[in-house]
Amino acid sequence: NAGVTQTPKFQVLKTGQSMTLQCAQDMNHEYMSWYRQDPGMGLRLIHYSVGAGITDQGEVPNGYNVSRSTTEDFPLRLLSAAPSQTSVYFCASSRGQGASEQYFGPGTRLTVT
Amino acid sequence: AQSVAQPEDQVNVAEGNPLTVKCTYSVSGNPYLFWYVQYPNRGLQFLLKYITGDNLVKGSYGFEAEFNKSQTSFHLKKPSALVSDSALYFCAVRDPSRGSTLGRLYFGRGTQLTVWP
Numbered sequence: 001n002a003g004v005t006q007t008p009k010f011q012v013l014k015t016g017q018s019m020t021l022q023c024a025q026d027m028n029h030e031y032m033s034w035y036r037q038d039p040g041m042g043l044r045l046i047h048y049s050v051g052a053g054i055t056d057q058g059e060v061p062n063g064y065n066v067s068r069s070t071t072e073d074f075p076l077r078l079l080s081a082a083p084s085q086t087s088v089y090f091c092a093s094s095r096g097q098g099a100s101e102q103y104f105g106p107g108t109r110l111t112v113t
Numbered sequence: 114a115q116s117v118a119q120p121e122d123q124v125n126v127a128e129g130n131p132l133t134v135k136c137t138y139s140v141s142g143n144p145y146l147f148w149y150v151q152y153p154n155r156g157l158q159f160l161l162k163y164i165t166g167d168n169l170v171k172g173s174y175g176f177e178a179e180f181n182k183s184q185t186s187f188h189l190k191k192p193s194a195l196v197s198d199s200a201l202y203f204c205a206v207r208d209p210s211r212g213s214t215l216g217r218l219y220f221g222r223g224t225q226l227t228v229w230p
Binding site for chain 2: 004033035040041042043044045048058090092097098099101102103104105106107
């Protein structure tokens with residue numbers, strides 16, 4: 001199993017550009033989520049999905065869109081990048097949302113200039 | 114409101130000494146509690162969890178954690194620290210009695226553990 005994969009690993013954007021961060025998992029997990037990690041802030045939930053076709057907002061959803069057309073994939077779209085979106089982004093998956101632990105991808109380091 | 118606190122930004126210990134990384138939580142119901150570790154330039158890795166039952170849970174790499182309901186704490190411990198344990202540690206809590214939105218996982222801000230030789 002590859003687990004949770006994310007692409008790209010690094011990205012530099014100019015303010016106003018858009019892009020999609022890719023996330024895929026091969027564990028047939030129902031629950032997937034996107035976090036951003038900023039120094040001293042821990043992880044903050046952006047969006048999550050409890051299954052294909054079902055998504056919901058997390059703690060910091062503004063400026064981001066998601067969709068879940070398949071169980072495996074959960075892309076995160078930045079609509080119009082802003083310097084405040086400079087961060088490290090992690091995708092995670094788990095069997096459910098209850099007692100299951102989450103499996104994290106390696107992260108995407110995004111810089112917006 | 115649900116929250117989790119890691120009161121120490123940094124913990125430094127000598128190799129071979131016991132280590133403790135502290136975590137306290139605030140949830141309205143009975144919590145699910147987790148510890149994750151992050152090595153430099155890597156994603157988070159699951160260490161251990163408390164769901165129910167024995168208050169002392171054992172996890173990966175010799176780590177254990179003790180759930181204390183009266184003190185609302187879930188401190189991570191290891192009897193003998195290794196240099197390779199140096200990493201960023203996150204405590205996380207979930208209230209399973211809430212819905213899918215409010216019952217999500219809340220992370221602490223992380224504690225940087227440094228173990229020196």
